[in-house]
Structure formats: structure tokens, C-alpha cells
Amino acid sequence: MSTYVVGDIQGCYKPLKKLLKKVKFSKSRDQLWCVGDLINRGPNSLDTLRFLQDMDQSVRIVLGNHDLHFLAIHEGCAPPRTKDTLSELLTAKDCDLLSDWLRKKSLAHYDRFETKNGVEKFLMVHAGVAPMWSVQKTLSLAAEVELSLQGENYKIFLRNMYGDQPIRWHDKLQGYERLRTITNYLTRIRFCDSLGSLRLDVKEGLSATPNGFKPWYEFEKISKSATILFGHWAALDGETGKPKVYALDTGYVWGRELTLMCLENYQRYSITN
């Protein structure tokens, strides 16, 4: 039995299939972890979701900003954007089903198991975490958003999810501001400062680092106790330069690569676009 983690798929269904074939993935034996952004921007969002839902038992998924954006459009809580490539999915007969399935997924996933280095702990999020969050805290804050997404009032959450404010985490944040801020860290963060202040407007790589800010993983305290897996930031090209913090988005949809990594031995596999 092996556990694989795959970077942002973004509707690139065919390379996903190829990668799984390359490692002889078996859905009865292995597990596939997805760092989120399963859909959008790429050509086959519908096939991707159908495929993953079909093997639900063997996948572990955290939601990315594009996944949440799809849920919001589907529920009529946000307008589609010009660059979206979701129309095939949105008009599919089984869209309701897929959307309900996706909506029940988490924003942070944690597990521990035996690897070549002995028993290891893993925390998977789509984008990142705030400087002061521990594994426990991250999981419980993610759970707040998950509860809201799975609860009766999920549409109100989806309508209030968008926006860059407040710019940093505070334990006393309440209501939808609180949920929005948690969501922004888990699904959108790239640069922040030591207090956790977010710069969500900067989407490029390290050369664009704003003055006084750093990539979020320069501040995180989690990797002392657990290995972090994340996607979202294609411009990093899979490099953080930090042990136990793994960037998996290598930008297949932007003409580069889709990356798969085996968590038991850290072997990487990739398909070039």
C-alpha cells in the first residue's frame, strides 16, 4: 500500500490518469491525496471530478480556491469569471451530485503512517497556514469552515466567502469575517509577514516578494511536528528550500508539469505538458 499526493490538477484529467498509470496506482490498495484545485482553468473539470468521486474511498481531498469558486457558482452565490473553464461541469446532469460530494470535503487533512523514516505525520492544505497556527489549531479552524460548508446555511457562507479583508488572523474574529479569513489562509495565501498579514494581491513567484513580507512557509511552526503538503503556488515550481514543507503545484495547466509524490519514500513522478 502506498500513499501518493498529487499537485493542482485543475481539470487536467488525462495527465492525471497517465501519472497514476505510471506508478501503477491501485484504488483498492493505494491512497491518492489531492492538494486541491481539482478543477478549473484546464480542459476536463467534469471528467476529473467524476473520476475522483468514483474512487472516493481511496482519495483524500482538501478544497482549493477554484473548488470553492465552483461551489459558489453552482449554488448561484457568485458569478462565473471570464477565465473559468467550468461550463461543461456546470451544465452536466450529475453536477448537483458532484457539487454535494465536493462540498463535504475538508480544508485541511491530517494523518500519520509508516514511511521510510519511521512513523511520520502529514498535514495537507491547499495554500498554507498562518504563522501562529499549530497542527491542532489548523485542523480545528478548518473544521469551522467545513461545518459551515456542510451545514444548512452553506449558501450564506459561499456568498460571504469572497474578499481580501480582514488582512490578518485574530483569535477574536467572528462570524463570516472569521470564516473568510480562515479560508483565505488555507486556500489563497502566498506572502505574509510575521504577524500573518496577507498580501493576496501578489500572485507571482519569489522575485515579486513585497517589502517586509515572505512566503508563508518561512513563518510556519508546523513542520517541526508534521510534514506540510501544499499546492496553489505554481510559480514556486515545486521548491520551498525548506525540509518537511513540500510544494506540489508545478503548473501543468500553465504548460509545465503535473507532480505526484509517494509519501512513503518521497519519490517524485511527473508528466510534462
Added chain:
Amino acid sequence: MKTYLVGGAVRDKVLGIPTEDRDWVVIGSTPTDMIDLGYRQVGKDFPVFLHPTTKEQYALARTEKKIGFGHTAFDFNVSPTVTLEEDLKRRDLTINAIAENHDGKLIDPFGGLSDIKNKLLKHVSEAFYEDPLRVLRVARFHAKLASLGFVISPDTLSIMSEISQSGELKTLSPERIWQEFQKSLASPTPEKFILTLKECGALQALLPEINITLQTLNSLRCSTTLSKETDIRYAALMNDIGNSLLETSKQAKLPNSRAYELEFQSEVKKRFNVPNDHASLAALTCEHHEKMHRLKQLGAEELLSIIESSDAIRRPARFEKLLTVCKAILKNSLKSVENSQINLLSEVLKIVSDIDVKILLQNQPDQEAREVVRHHRLQLINKYIAERSESI
């Protein structure tokens, strides 16, 4: 007599960012002493002096007390007995209430340094209530410092809301409003100025006709990446605001929304004392930006009419600004328009400006000058369009 560097200069030094003005506070002195030392008093009723050589501002330490309604309705007490701490206490934000003595030692009685470290915009004391202009000032500091991670303390924001609800913002003179507005436009994130004013209810008090959100401030945000000039940013903002005019006020007024937008723009100009160059660029943008979507389809007549009606030949610099504003607006429109398309207009302007009118008229003395020039310009544009489509 002792002098201390205070306010923005100290704050920016601690933050490590460039600063504009260096202001000083003077403890234990009187106006006569200052004049005897060669300082020049500026303003009759305010104890501020210019240094004989550096021309930097030196203000006598003072305390203030509100005696009525509005921005100017306070009495101040200047006396050689007012202490540095008392003077710092009347200031707006803790990060602006740090003083530095001549040895470079910082005097920080209100926790300004720790608020800089924690990136908090927080009022110093109850004195904040005394001047409604402070609502705009805090919004401006937010526009200046938000990109560094600064946020407004909730307590301060709630005082700002109280002041906004009190109606006191109406006492602010258009000149003072514009001063804050323009400085904000020049800052790294001018949209934060507008959003903060909205969050505390000040925008509703100043401009009840609009309902603006972060999403509607796209053109302004794009313009900040294209230009540092405040007239360009102002024109982009007015486009966003035009789009945010409440439907009710739109319908109640003129059926033509562009005409109403222009009318609203002149109302804003009046209320905020917007300078002519800013206002005219905004009006020009309102008139022309829609055509920029389909420049490629326009013929020579239409291209020339854009140039003529915007007075581009006489005022080429303003025309270039107009094109920059349009780039900011179009960057966000649904149809993606490449900047190269807008640059076509710069090319056309160059072509029609380059002709030597004198020589042209010498050869055709009998006809009316205007028509000759116009005809010649049209020919040149037609030729350019033809060459351009061939090269593509």
C-alpha cells in the same frame, strides 16, 4: 527650550520608509522667543514657525480643547509649561505620537513603537474625537500602510463611525478633504482610503449617491500599477464610482447614464475641491473610454474625431494620460483588450501631429485651411490603417 522631531518623520524612520516632511515640536518657548531666534511665524492664530535655514516646521507644544462643532472649532493652549507628553497626547494615532530628541532617543509615552511592531493604527486618546478630519487622516494612513500589513484597531474604527454618524464631516472644508484625498491617491493602495471611509460610514456621509465595494474599485487598483500620478488614478476611480452610482439616483435623474455620471463628477469636484486637471481627465475618460473597446473597428473619421474632441493635438500629454486611464479600465473589462490596441491611438496622434500646416497651405491657397488640414490628416490615418492591417 527643547526641540524634538515628531510625527511622520519619526514614524517613517522606524518603519524604514522614505518620509516627506520633518516636523518639530518646541517645548518651553514662546512666540516672541521664536521670532527673536530668527524663526518666521506662519499662520496668524497657530503657533507654527519655519526654521531660519532648513525651513522645516517648528510648532510650539500645545494642548487642544473642543469648543464646538466641526474641524476648526477648538481652542488651544500654548504655553511654555505644556509638556512633550501633553502635546503628543492630542495627536491622532499612536504611531504618529513618537518623538525623537537630538541624541536620537525615542520618547514614546503612548505605545507607538509597539503598535508599529504590531502594525496597528490606533488612536492616542479621547482627543481623537475633537477633530473630524481625523477620520479621513486615518483612512489615508491605511492607504499608505496597508500594503505593509497595517490594520485599523477596532476601537479606533468605532470612534470613526461615531464621528461619521454625528454629521460633523459636513463641517470639513472641501480643501481639507481634497488634501487627504490626493495624498491617499498618491499612496500604494488608494482603494483602502475609499474602503475605510465606507467601513466607518464616512463615505455614505460624504457621497450618499454611491454604493462602492472592493470589487467595483478595479480600475483604480489597476491604475496604481500603471501610474503614480494622482490625476490618472482619480480618473480611474471616477469611472469605478460612476459604475457604482445607485440605480435609484441614476433613474431619478437623467435617462442617459453618461450625462448623469458627468453631472455627478462635477458634484464631486465641488464637494471635494478637485483641481481642474484631475476633473477634466475624469470627464474626458467618461466620454471616450467606451470607444476604446473597439478601436480596431473604427475608421479614420472616428479615430480623428476622438483626437479632435479630446484636444489631443494641442494637449498630447493629457491625451497620453487618457490612454493610460483607459488601459486601467479595459484591463478589467470582460472583453480583453490588449494595450497594443490602445497604443494605436498614440501612433495616430503622432502621425496627425507631424504635419507641417504652413507648407500644406502654401500649396492650396484657395481652399479653406481647416478643411485642407483635416482632409490631409484623414488621408494619413487611412494610409496608416492600411499599412497596419497589411503588416498583421
